[in-house]
Amino acid sequence: MTRVTETLRDLLQTLLRMVPWPTEPGLRVIGNPGRESPVVITCNYDLTVRRLTRALRGIDAWLVVAPSRGINVWCAAAGGLLTTSQVVTALKTCGIEGRVQQRRAIAPQLAATGVVASEVARRCGWKIRFGPVYAEDLPRYLRGSSRKDESMRRVRFGWDERAQMAAAWGFPTSVVLGLAFAIAQPAWAIAIVAQTWAMSLACFFVYDRMGRGRWPLMWAAATACSLGAVAAGDGGGAALATAAGSTTLIMAVLTYDFAGGTPIEGGSHFEARQWHITLDPGRCEGVYSCWEVCPEACFAKHEETRKVEIAHASRCVKCGACVVQCPQDALFFTDQDGRRIEPDVIRRYKLNLLGHRFETGETGDSGETTAN
Amino acid sequence: MSSLVLMRILESAPDRYDAGMRVLSLGAVPRLHEQAARLAVHKAGARVLEIGCGTGAVTRLLLERGANVEALDHSPEMLDRARARLGDHWTGRLLLRESTAAEIDALPAASFDAVVASLSLSEMSASERTYVLAAAVRALAPGGRVVIADELRPRLLWQRTVHVVVRLPLALLTWIVTGTTTHAIADLGGELAAAGLRTVEEHRSALGTLAAVAAERER
Ligand SMILES: C[S@@+](CC[C@H](N)C(=O)[O-])C[C@H]1O[C@@H](n2cnc3c(N)ncnc32)[C@H](O)[C@@H]1O
Ligand code: SF4
Ligand code: SF4
Numbered sequence: 001m002t003r004v005t006e007t008l009r010d011l012l013q014t015l016l017r018m019v020p021w022p023t024e025p026g027l028r029v030i031g032n033p034g035r036e037s038p039v040v041i042t043c044n045y046d047l048t049v050r051r052l053t054r055a056l057r058g059i060d061a062w063l064v065v066a067p068s069r070g071i072n073v074w075c076a077a078a079g080g081l082l083t084t085s086q087v088v089t090a091l092k093t094c095g096i097e098g099r100v101q102q103r104r105a106i107a108p109q110l111a112a113t114g115v116v117a118s119e120v121a122r123r124c125g126w127k128i129r130f131g132p133v134y135a136e137d138l139p140r141y142l143r144g145s146s147r148k149d150e151s152m153r154r155v156r157f158g159w160d161e162r163a164q165m166a167a168a169w170g171f172p173t174s175v176v177l178g179l180a181f182a183i184a185q186p187a188w189a190i191a192i193v194a195q196t197w198a199m200s201l202a203c204f205f206v207y208d209r210m211g212r213g214r215w216p217l218m219w220a221a222a223t224a225c226s227l228g229a230v231a232a233g234d235g236g237g238a239a240l241a242t243a244a245g246s247t248t249l250i251m252a253v254l255t256y257d258f259a260g261g262t263p264i265e266g267g268s269h270f271e272a273r274q275w276h277i278t279l280d281p282g283r284c285e286g287v288y289s290c291w292e293v294c295p296e297a298c299f300a301k302h303e304e305t306r307k308v309e310i311a312h313a314s315r316c317v318k319c320g321a322c323v324v325q326c327p328q329d330a331l332f333f334t335d336q337d338g339r340r341i342e343p344d345v346i347r348r349y350k351l352n353l354l355g356h357r358f359e360t361g362e363t364g365d366s367g368e369t370t371a372n
Numbered sequence: 373m374s375s376l377v378l379m380r381i382l383e384s385a386p387d388r389y390d391a392g393m394r395v396l397s398l399g400a401v402p403r404l405h406e407q408a409a410r411l412a413v414h415k416a417g418a419r420v421l422e423i424g425c426g427t428g429a430v431t432r433l434l435l436e437r438g439a440n441v442e443a444l445d446h447s448p449e450m451l452d453r454a455r456a457r458l459g460d461h462w463t464g465r466l467l468l469r470e471s472t473a474a475e476i477d478a479l480p481a482a483s484f485d486a487v488v489a490s491l492s493l494s495e496m497s498a499s500e501r502t503y504v505l506a507a508a509v510r511a512l513a514p515g516g517r518v519v520i521a522d523e524l525r526p527r528l529l530w531q532r533t534v535h536v537v538v539r540l541p542l543a544l545l546t547w548i549v550t551g552t553t554t555h556a557i558a559d560l561g562g563e564l565a566a567a568g569l570r571t572v573e574e575h576r577s578a579l580g581t582l583a584a585v586a587a588e589r590e591r
Binding site: 024027124 | 471472473474500503
């Protein structure tokens with residue numbers, strides 16, 4: 001029975017992934033934890049909490065659920081809803097401080113964009129380590145003396161995640177479009193739903209792997225398919241025009257959303273594109289926090305010099321995680337004209353370049369950016 | 373529907389916050405703010421701690437009544453708006469701090485004549501509220517009071533029914549415009565009592581949903 005409801009809830013939440021789904025913040029007990037058991041932190045998105053709980057089956061641990069307005073870790077951290085303050089709040093108020101001896105907690109790696117470990121330590125004395133990206137790797141991480149190999153640090157975006165994202169996008173969109181058509185042109189409603197799902201799946205499975213000119217390419221392919229289908233079904237002129245129009249519209253929203261909605265691609269704004277992650281090697285002292293938190297494994301360690309190198313800059317999604325965690329302020333975003341965004345600005349305003357937060361900051365009245 | 377649209381709405385919320393609140397509450401929120409300030413400040417020079425000051429609407433009323441105010445909020449964007457609103461006008465009498473409510477436990481004990489929370493308590497989880505109320509009591513000087521202005525669950529059945537019906541679309545609208553939504557506090561009296569506080573004054577709106585409550589330490 002509970003198995004069935006759990007599965008149904010998983011399904012519903014996967015289809016409605018874009019909608020916040022809060023669960024009560026606070027302390028959860030996993031297994032039979034004691035005063036030395038590990039403390040794991042996460043957001044209060046119901047699906048995440050339940051998945052994490054399942055992943056930790058068989059392990060004794062404390063789970064601290066921080067308030068993130070029911071939004072998943074990546075979006076909440078990037079959007080300023082899962083920040084240092086939320087983690088400090090959870091650790092102080094959930095009752096964990098009376099239950100364990102140590103003051104070490106493991107946060108999900110994808111929270112590193114919003115939660116600044118050094119500030120958590122300063123504000124409430126807890127030492128945060130960023131664990132694996134995926135909950136399913138947590139048991140391995142806990143058993144393996146908290147070391148992360150690259151597979152634990154890097155966003156995989158495998159077929160399962162792609163399918164989930166496609167469904168999360170395809171479902172609400174097809175419901176809205178399907179209903180609109182059901183009222184205006186009932187005969188076409190099924191076709192539009194099918195088209196939405198097909199394009200969503202196609203986009204989430206191949207778009208990021210296509211090279212230059214992917215937009216027109218994908219658009220041409222989608223248009224050819226939909227027009228072909230309409231023509232084969234003897235659709236007529238109005239149907240052809242509608243198919244072309246809907247293809248273009250779905251394409252536009254879909255690709256716009258794709259960037260930034262997933263941890264594999266940076267924002268597609270013009271503003272965001274001109275900024276690049278930059279290292280000041282003179283300041284770097286090899287603390288390797290950047291290496292620990294980068295979801296794209298952009299950094300390479302050089303143990304001899306105790307410095308890092310940005311070895312894979314092209315993979316950077318501009319999430320800002322490395323920038324906010326670096327204790328030396330050795331990382332920042334710069335553009336071709338030599339302007340730079342200081343780490344503290346990113347820390348305060350969560351001005352990662354995934355959304356338009358950055359524009360807010362630069363033109364905002366705070367005047368905190370050091371552009372030029 | 374789209375995650376980025378959602379994020380954007382949330383992000384730009386501070387800009388629209390004040391206007392949104394005013395309109396959506398049909399003027400009830402400004403009235404609530406007035407009541408909160410009146411309940412909190414009894415004499416010039418009163419030391420007031422404000423939790424979740426947001427854009428500083430209540431903060432200004434407290435200052436105008438002559439209080440010395442320490443106001444905190446966990447949102448840097450909100451604090452920027454508050455700073456813009458309050459300007460340098462109140463130097464020496466106003467301290468704005470980025471901090472989460474639970475961190476008031478680090479303030480010196482018995483150092484405030486009033487602790488005020490306007491529409492912020494209802495944004496907190498139950499465990500956070502318990503913690504914050506206990507810390508607020510600790511921060512109160514002898515004779516001091518806790519003032520809560522917030523959305524409460526109405527007491528009477530008919531009010532509750534109307535509340536639910538009216539609230540659904542309004543909650544959605546509020547969320548779209550301001551990016552926050554609150555959950556009416558079900559049993560504020562009980563929570564205050566658990567923190568060792570006794571309600572001494574209360575003003576409810578006609579529908580019984582918005583209330584300003586002053587509570588003092590049981591002796
Ligand atoms: C609904 S607004 C109310 C603002 C203002 N007090 C008013 O009455 O207009 C709530 C404010 O409380 C802040 N807030 C909510 N929870 C908080 C917490 N745990 N610690 C600090 N600030 C908090 C939010 O950032 C927001 O600015
Ligand atoms: S860039 Fe910063 S975080 Fe990365 S290794 Fe150097 S000092 Fe450490
Ligand atoms: S290098 Fe890029 S992707 Fe990696 S943490 Fe830094 S900003 Fe994010």
